[in-house]
Amino acid sequence: MLRRRMLIMLGVVVLVVLLLAGYKAWSIYQQIQQFSAPKPAVAVPVAVATEQPWQSRLPAIGSLKALQGVDLSLEIAGTVKAVLFESGQQVKAGQALLQLDSDVEKALLGTAEADLGLAQVEHGRGSRLVGDQAISKGDFDKLAAQLKKSSATVAQLNASLAKKRILAPFSGTIGIRQVDVGDYLASGKVIATLQDLSSLYVDFNVPEQALPKLAVGQVAQISVAAYPQQTFDAKISAINPKVDDATRNVLIRATLPNPDSKLLPGMFASVQVLLPGAKSQIVVPEGAITYTLYGNSVYAVVAKKDAKGESQSVVERRFVETGEHRDGHVIVSKGLKAGEQVVSGGQLKLNEGSHVAVTPDQNLAPAQNSPSGAN
Template sequence: MLRRRMLIMLGVVLLVVLGLGGYKAFSVYQQIQAFTKPKPPVSVGVAMATQQPWQSLLPAIGSLKALQGVDLSLEIAGTVKTLQFESGQKVKAGQLLLQLDNDVEKALLGTAEADQGLAQIEFGRGSQLVDSRAISRGDFDRMAAQLKKASATVAQLNASLAKKRILAPFSGTIGIRQVDVGDYLPSGTMIATLQDISSLYVDFYVPEQVLPKLALGQVVRVNLAAYPKQTFDAKISAINPKVDDTTRNVLVRASLPNPDGNLLPGMFANLQVLLPGENTRVVVPESAITYTLYGNSVYVVEPRKDADGKPEKDDKGEPILTANRRFVDSGERRGGLVVINKGLHAGEQVVSAGQLKLNAGANVAISVDKTLQADQNSPPRVD
């Protein structure tokens, strides 16, 4: 009787152990099946690498400068007697702009001219008398020296009178005047600015590495904050023959016509220098590039191929697409597009949205990338 009970208990324990073992084995089998089962494809947006006309540009920033510009200031002190200009007026070269009080200098000049006249008369008489030896050569030399001294005094006073007035050194537009009639002005006082803005210069710096690509006459596109919807064309007129020791940059100057006078010196300018280079380049959307410390890369969408090199298909007969990572040499970016210098050919498909969900070799399914224009979205391609 006891033996029978022991056999029944042993059988029950054995059944429990077998049941637990079977359940565990079934769980392991399910896990194995889950891991070995192909993962569903990742939905990504794709775009086609295209070959497009591309003008290479060198961006830079600069400022506008007048063809000629100067701050008019006084060389000597004095009281303003007359002002011959209005703020913002166009003036011509040689036009009188300001006259200081010069009554004292005029009176001294009259005295000096009288002395000069007398010295001239005495010198004329002496030149006749010295030939007949009526006067000594020493007396005649003193007469000649006296004439020179009187002439120098006249010239000095004329120079002082000239410094009492300011003439326009060139034709241009004069700025807002800073003085009034009757003001006593110390030397160095600025009265106004004079700018010739019939044509302007655009000065900007470029790295020394691009010097071989620059030449006189090259076109520079200029954009100004004051006129955001307009682009102005300038031409390189001068390249500084010295590289800056601190920044290793080179100063470049471009000439910019300004027939309407709308552009003013001092304006900030965004520039793009048109560089020589290839006319067509392979480009992809900027969103397709993944930037890392190890290099820039893209995910290229390609059909998975079997051992015979034929495209594999799923149970619906559709080609199985995979995303393979490829490192590329990217170049200039503009208008949402990036130039690919090396590593990608025109006609290849690249992932433009959904890269963060991808691993190399992952299966993908094509979806529309709403961030791209309709003509940039491309259907899956099968070779």
């Protein structure tokens, strides 16, 4: 009886072990089937490598300067009698801007003019008398010297009066005034700035190695922080004939039309000098390039047949040589051909040979998402 019970228990244990082994084998089989099943395609955005004309540019940074610009100041001290301009006013060349008190100089000028009139009369009378030999030649010379002295005194006082006022040296826009009526101004005191904004100079430096690429008349595109979406065309007007000893850079000046007076002197300018000889280059979006320490690469989308003989899109990693970056695009000088599709985002979830589902890159223009849009 005991033996029978032991056999029954042993049979139950064996049955349980067999059931557990069968369940484990079934689980392993399911896992094998799961891993052996084809992975779903990874949806990635793609763009087309296009061949486009690429204008080479020489980048630089510079600053804007007025075609003419001065700080208006006084040569002599005095009290302000009249301010003849308003801040920000457009003024013409020769227009009076400020008048100092000049009553003393005017009184002295009246005296000097009276002395000059008397000297002229005496000189005229003496010239007749010396002809009649009524006076000596020496007396006539004294009368001539007195006339010259009186004329010089009048001229001196007129010059002093002229320094009592400031005239606009050229047409332009005057700045914020720094003086008021009644102020006593010392010599050299700046009353305002005057800037001719009809055109501007753009001064920038380039390395001496770039000199053979530059010439007077070349176009330079200017951009400033105040108008980030706009560029302004300038032309190189002068190249400094000397290389700076400390930096080995050359100062370049370009002239920039400014009819709307949108740009102001002193602005920081980003300069792109257009170099001659535009070439066709293979261009891709910057997002398509994976940058690593051992080289730059892209994932190119190629067609490949699966085990069932059906065509599917897979990625192929290619190392490429890149060039200049501009406006979200980069030149690929080696490793890609025009018309090939490249993954432009989501590269981290890809490996060599990954099955992908191609979707157009929504951040690019339609022409850059299809081979027909290549230039």
